[in-house]
Amino acid sequence: MNDTEQPLDWTSPGPGQWALDRSHVNRPATPINQWVQSTGTARGTRRLFVEIGAPLDALDVRFVNGLVYSRVRPLIRPDSPASKLPPLGLLRIATRLHPEMRRRRRAAERTLEARVWRRVVEDWRKPGGIREDCERRNLAIQETDRRALDDEALIDHVHEVLNHALEFWELHFWLHGFDLSPIGLLLVWGRDRGIESSDLLALLEGASPSTSEAERVLRRIKSNVARAGASPGNLDEMRAVSPEVAADIDGFLRLRGAMIFSRYDIDGLCLAEAPEVLFASIQAARAAMDLRDDNGPHTLEWPLGLTRLALLEVGRRLVERGWAHRASDALELTRDEVHIDLLMGRGPSADELSRRAEWRATVDIESAPRILGSPEPAPPLDVLPLPLARIAGFVQAVLTEAGMDGEVTTTGLEGIGIGSGTYRGRVCRADSPEDAIAVLEDGDVLVVPCTTPAYNMILPLAGAIVTAEGGALSHAAVLARELGLPAVIGAPLALDDLVHGALVDVDADAGEVRIVSRA
Numbered sequence: 355m356n357d358t359e360q361p362l363d364w365t366s367p368g369p370g371q372w373a374l375d376r377s378h379v380n381r382p383a384t385p386i387n388q389w390v391q392s393t394g395t396a397r398g399t400r401r402l403f404v405e406i407g408a409p410l411d412a413l414d415v416r417f418v419n420g421l422v423y424s425r426v427r428p429l430i431r432p433d434s435p436a437s438k439l440p441p442l443g444l445l446r447i448a449t450r451l452h453p454e455m456r457r458r459r460r461a462a463e464r465t466l467e468a469r470v471w472r473r474v475v476e477d478w479r480k481p482g483g484i485r486e487d488c489e490r491r492n493l494a495i496q497e498t499d500r501r502a503l504d505d506e507a508l509i510d511h512v513h514e515v516l517n518h519a520l521e522f523w524e525l526h527f528w529l530h531g532f533d534l535s536p537i538g539l540l541l542v543w544g545r546d547r548g549i550e551s552s553d554l555l556a557l558l559e560g561a562s563p564s565t566s567e568a569e570r571v572l573r574r575i576k577s578n579v580a581r582a583g584a585s586p587g588n589l590d591e592m593r594a595v596s597p598e599v600a601a602d603i604d605g606f607l608r609l610r611g612a613m614i615f616s617r618y619d620i621d622g623l624c625l626a627e628a629p630e631v632l633f634a635s636i637q638a639a640r641a642a643m644d645l646r647d648d649n650g651p652h653t654l655e656w657p658l659g660l661t662r663l664a665l666l667e668v669g670r671r672l673v674e675r676g677w678a679h680r681a682s683d684a685l686e687l688t689r690d691e692v693h694i695d696l697l698m699g700r701g702p703s704a705d706e707l708s709r710r711a712e713w714r715a716t717v718d719i720e721s722a723p724r725i726l727g728s729p730e731p732a733p734p735l736d737v738l739p740l741p742l743a744r745i746a747g748f749v750q751a752v753l754t755e756a757g758m759d760g761e762v763t764t765t766g767l768e769g770i771g772i773g774s775g776t777y778r779g780r781v782c783r784a785d786s787p788e789d790a791i792a793v794l795e796d797g798d799v800l801v802v803p804c805t806t807p808a809y810n811m812i813l814p815l816a817g818a819i820v821t822a823e824g825g826a827l828s829h830a831a832v833l834a835r836e837l838g839l840p841a842v843i844g845a846p847l848a849l850d851d852l853v854h855g856a857l858v859d860v861d862a863d864a865g866e867v868r869i870v871s872r873a
Contacts, residue, residue: 362719366727367416370435372423374724377756377824377844378618380785380803382420382714385688386516386661387619391415391422394520398527406470406531407462408749409455409742413527420714421722425730426753429454435730445737455742462741465535474532478648484529488522488652489609495660496612500667505697508667512692515664519657526653533649537827538748541755545747551755552770555826555835575602575636589629592636607632612659613651616787617806620662621685621714623788631791634812671697678704686710755827767852769845770826771865772834777818778870783854787812799860801852805830813837818860820867822848842867 366372383391392415400412411427428435430452439445449455464470478484495515503511537555544554578599579592586592593600611626625632662685669684677699678684686707687696695701702710732750735743782798784790787806794800797817802809804823813819813833819841821830826843834841840862842848848867852858855873 362419362717362721364418364723364726367418367423368414368425368727369433370425370427370727371730372416372418372425372726374722374726375422375424376722377804377828378806379422380823381617382717382719383417383422383619384621384685384714385710386665386685387658388417388420389689390516390519390523390658390661392417394523395424395527398524399531401524402528402531403749404458405461406465406535406745407458407460407741408745409449409458409738410746410749418726419717419719419722421719423726425727426749428732429458435728437728437731439731439733442734442737445733449733449738449742459739459742462745466741466744469536471532471535474529478529484525485648485652488525488656491518492612492652492656492660493608496663500664503667505671506694508664508671509692509694509697512661512664512668515657515661516689516692519661522653522657526649529649529653534752534827535748538752539744541751542744542747545751551751552772552826555755555831556772571602571606572636575599575606578602579636586633589633592633603632610651612663613655614659614662615655615806615810618654618658620658620665621682622658622662622806624659624662628791631812634791634815665692668692668696672704675699676704677701679708680711683707683711686714752827755825766847767842767845767867767869769821769842769848769865770824770831771862772819772826772831772841772843773839773862775840775863776859776861777840778857778859779817781852781854781856781858781873782816783849783852785849793854799858801848802830803849804828805833809833813839818862819843820845820848820852820858820860822846 395415396412402408403410403412409429411429411432414425414427416423416425430448476483495518498511500508500511540554541551544551575592579586579595582595582599584592584595586595589603593603607626612624614620614622615625615628615631616622665684665687666681668687669678669681672678672684673681675697683704684707687702691701693701735747738746777799779797779799780795781801782790782794783801784793785803787809790800790802790809791812794812794815796815798815799818799820800809800813800816801820802822804821805813805819806829809830810833814837816839819830819834819839821828821841821843822845824830824843828843830841831843833839834843840860842860842862842865845867851869852867853873857870859868859870861868
């Protein structure tokens with residue numbers, strides 16, 4: 355921060371205690387992403403908690419200086435949290451007599467008895483099910499010829515896409531409750547028996563395979579290129595190898611080209627905008643897309659990509675008419691600013707949009723507090739009826755292991771070890787997916803703040819992973835397990851102490867990184 359800048363205000367966004375989430379993002383979010391995420395997360399988790407019988411209201415997400423802070427809202431008096439717990443005997447009575455708690459208990463009993471996550475997984479996979487419906491609806495929007503729309507139709511299209519993104523973000527968090535339910539219950543079972551979460555999660559290696567169709571297509575492309583004896587240097591040259599190769603590449607991009615791949619926000623690139631990434635992935639012939647399941651790509655990354663493309667068309671027209679400096683500045687608009695007057699020059703000025711983009715790109719948010727607000731003591735699980743305690747316990751365990759509770763339990767170059775053994779390699783230090791894509795070489799130790807879907811395409815090139823943020827259920831940890839890569843997740847000083855080009859040992863057994871020699 356220079357002398358002319360005002361210090362950032364880190365005031366709590368509401369009552370209670372709020373935890374910073376840096377395991378998914380490490381830069382301020384765009385205004386539209388803030389609206390989609392805060393609204394959709396609350397709606398999706400509220401619906402989920404009612405259905406599974408969690409004694410909670412919702413996962414509330416708010417933004418402070420563009421960064422994500424979250425709070426699990428209690429079911430009773432969520433906006434008037436107590437600074438200390440009432441007597442435990444009174445809590446036990448209240449949790450058994452309160453009408454909504456009684457409804458939640460019955461729902462929790464049904465969830466545990468029927469194992470409802472199995473039904474949801476089946477509904478996702480079956481022909482004509484949730485997955486196919488998501489794909490159909492995403493494609494319907496994707497195939498709109500945005501350039502052919504007049505101004506009013508384009509604005510209508512943008513709002514259609516925004517509502518679509520919000521609906522699918524809500525769906526994403528509802529679905530997450532069912533793909534994480536059995537894992538959370540396993541963690542609670544292990545905790546009650548003194549078994550470390552990392553030991554249990556290690557048993558899940560291979561339980562989240564990459565989408566088989568994506569892997570088959572990429573392997574087929576590489577095989578056909580090799581069979582033709584060709585050595586293409588880029589995607590266009592690869593496409594020219596044969597009609598079969600071109601058809602496979604085009605088909606792959608039809609289903610994945612509009613997906614945001616470099617971050618969970620609309621200022622990230624779509625895969626079709628970065629052909630070098632797809633080319634490198636085919637060359638590596640070890641696809642790792644869509645690891646945990648298809649939920650994220652279909653309900654977050656694709657709708658966000660469609661939102662990006664629609665806004666870029668707005669931006670193109672603004673630039674053409676002299677009302678924006680860059681098409682990408684349209685990504686700085688709020689939802690309310692996207693209206694027909696915008697295209698008539700009666701919206702934020704070109705300089706204002708540019709200023710917003712510059713602020714997000716350069717603001718120093720390293721001093722962001724991990725916790726905001728007042729301590730909010732949670733009642734011990736044993737005061738709850740057993741079904742409610744089991745459901746609440748798994749929600750708590752999942753948030754902790756995903757690195758979303760704001761707690762830092764490791765120090766220096768120590769973190770959560772994933773995999774086994776020690777890997778020695780050169781550090782590839784990157785602050786963003788774009789940086790990593792440009793400089794990662796085969797066998798490097800990739801050192802990043804956290805990982806996003808961007809890294810799914812390039813991590814097969816890495817020899818090991820080190821992140822500064824995240825937990826045992828974070829995106830980076832899941833990726834490392836599925837690819838069989840040794841990793842140290844959540845080592846706080848990784849970005850400070852590990853410089854590009856240094857030689858390091860990544861000891862997955864000890865959960866630490868040791869510097870062998872500096873660059």
